[in-house]
Amino acid sequence: MARIHLLPDDLISQIAAGEVVERPASVVKELLENALDAGAGQIRVDLTGGGKRSIRVADDGLGMDRDDALLAFDRHATSKIGTFEELERVATLGFRGEALASIAAVARVELLTADEPGEGHRVRVEGGRIRRAEPAARDRGTTVEVASLFFNVPARRKFLKTARTELRRSVEVVQGYALARPDIAFTLSHEGRALLEAPAAGEGGAGMAERVRQIFGASLVDRLESFGVEDGVGRRVAGLVGDPSTARPRRLFVFVNGRLLRDRAILATYYRAVRDEWRNEEFPSLFLFLDLPPEEIDVNVHPQKAEVRFRSPAILNEVSEALRAGLARSLGEVAAPLSEPWRRPSAPAAWEAGDGGWRRPPEGGSFGGTSVAEGLPGGRLAEIHLHPGRPATVPLSGRDGQVRPFRILGQYKGTLVLLEGPDGLYLIDQHVAHERILYERFRRDLERERPASQRLLEPQLLELARDEALRLGELAGALEERGFSLTRLSGDSLGLTAVPAALGTDRARDLLLELARDDDEAAGSGVEGLDRRLLEALSASLACRSAVKMHDVLSIGEMEHLVSELFRAEQPYACPHGRPVVLTMEDAELERRFGRR
């Protein structure tokens, strides 16, 4: 490897500054990139304490001699670029000479490296200072061990999540680079337990498929469709995209010139392609590889090298086209010609047009208005503005004990309950209102008593990807309290041994799988996501005995009951998914609209 040198000052000033190390996963990413730049054929990552206690990355790459081993920890010391021209067409993953210095500033680092078999060096750095350097034997290659991350920055340490969450992020990074380089062998362990074992899988499509299988299992491979275009002069868009059943948010892997990215522009292109092609908000697994001549991308834009800038944005059109073809094929269809979807006004945009009056509540989310929209004349949404039911002005008998009269005016299209209040007109979405009531009742029951749990004759097998198993593991306590029992079978498979008695076994299993996938942002994640899903499943499994639906005609008595229960709820204004329950139109506003003021 070329010798490490300090970058000249004027070049340093050109390099995107910012925080390189945010969490253990960022350390893992930098160390993996260094190993790959060093031409490793085998990379081994060992973590303890979710990476908070220690991270060790060992490679069999070129290694460093004694001088380089010492210089590597200096800021702006790199062997990878030296001039502006080189910064303009970076072909390595590293280029700033920042990573090791940034890591060493906030951790205890030990470097063991050898550029010839046997003749190695050990360098110890703590809080940015070199503590020790000595000869030490090692096969050719480099091992970097990073212990006690943020030991000298307690404020940063406090911001780290639980070991499991941090571990999950590191796992995702290793998965990412393992996918980028199927030709290289990767192993990952946590506290001695193997989390990923991927022997070199070879090159090309076959290697890629094998690598996906090694990481996510054969069932995913079968559900992927490959796509790709190439212009013959070094530009290529290729990848794999799944069918709708593969949708999971953390399975969107984007690589540009072998660099693992979270590039917003590319992801946005993907989301748009899915929405357009499938009319769907579920985004299937994606492995996207974009290869371009190095001078066509600017890698020097993001402190964690998570994004790049395309010198020619037209490439995104190619990406979009390729994705759409892949998506169409994965549904067994042929791609539609590219229209101009982004010109088409979406419903939410139309709602915001116009002035004054009804406005859509902010907490509604992009689909928050669905239920209300169904009750309103469709074509005129642009002129009607919705106003959030402002908690302070709701005059109904509430939890505060105040009782003020309200009058039920009736039901609108079997969907909305209309109320006359002292200060205006109220619209209540009956379905969402009832959902809110059931949800709170369920939460109260949960606090009061554990739901009965039914043991199963035989454990139900849950086959999970590693990150999914970790996610469920994080929830073990909450799951137990709610009547689920899980045991570890083999690898990442879990056995479901007991389910909440009121739930069907399959429903319970699906619920856990959904929770493990963590892909439905509306339903949420963690304990909250669990409760929402449980509530939904329970009310569904109780055959919605009591649940009021859209287009259910209600008697005045039923409406009264619903409304008074709703206003006793802790949070009557939004359903568990954050959709609005109540909209108001105040008298003053009505008067203004009728030109009386």
Next chain:
Amino acid sequence: MEIRLDRAAFMAELTPMQGIVERKSTIPVLSHILLRCVGDRLQLSATDLDVSLTSSVTGEVTREGGIAVQARKFSEIIRALVGDEVLLALEDEKTLRIAAGRSRFKIRGLLPEDFPSLPQVKGDEPLEIPFEGLQRMISKVIFAVSTEESRFQLSGALLHIKEGKIEMVATDGRRLALVENPVDGLPDASEGVLVPRKALQELQRFEGDGAIQFRRGEHHLSFRLGQRELIGRILDGTFPDYDRVIARDNDKRVSLDRKLLIDAIQRVALLTGDRARAIRLRFAPDEVVLSAANPDLGEAVEKLACEYDGPEIEIGMNPDYLVQFLVAAETAKVRLELKDENTQCVGFPIDGADERYLCVVMPMRI
């Protein structure tokens, strides 16, 4: 077609067809039954594509042929008619004329070709299984068949013919019922078949005595009793390895009066909520205390004598699961075998007529 029939005999064969016909089918022809005159008989067929029933009744045939008619309306008409005799005749290929007494009906139908062709189960000599015994065995396991639609491999009972005996097993993953009885002259069939629930239900509605002729085809099973033949599609999927699942080392044995136990459970279960039905049973020497509590409703407790001399043990269970087993057990006394609150309870009749009958009920944590 044209045929003159005895109305009562015809009604007797028409009624069981109603159980097969899909009430809310999206395929219109499945709400029909096929009538066909052949030789000196009228053949009747109904199918929901998974389970089919055919039967026949003798009559005076003047012309052969057939038509498919809407099942419910047609049998309502036949039932409502007066007179011992009824005449069925084709007006044209899609219209059936019905005449009895002074009544005349013309009803629209479909071409017989539009009716799905029913599977034929051919093959070796049929096995003879005493009908009454088979019905009794079905009634001892059918309650444990899963009603969860997605669990198709559990939506039927396993019928396993062994040398000289028959075994039937059903489970929904929360309890399991197994019954085994000797039947003379049965050969050994290496593996069991999964009989769909609907076929089991229809078999229970069969009337008559003697032996059922049982045939197993590649994809279908045939049960024939007299002129009736029930054909069911064999359920695919692997049934759990039930022998391995049944606990054999439950060391705490309690004997109880079956009827008293049923009554006590049903009383206590009045105070279980609708979300999850669960009662507690605490077994102490010579006494079991049943209880249920529900924060919205209140509590119920009932004591019952039993024969037991082991250590005290408490276990939660779904009262419905227990009662269904107890009702099926039939004997004066039953035995429950337990180990601890997390382990299955296995119930047995004491001195029953069956060679082997047991029901596993998985516990609940309340």
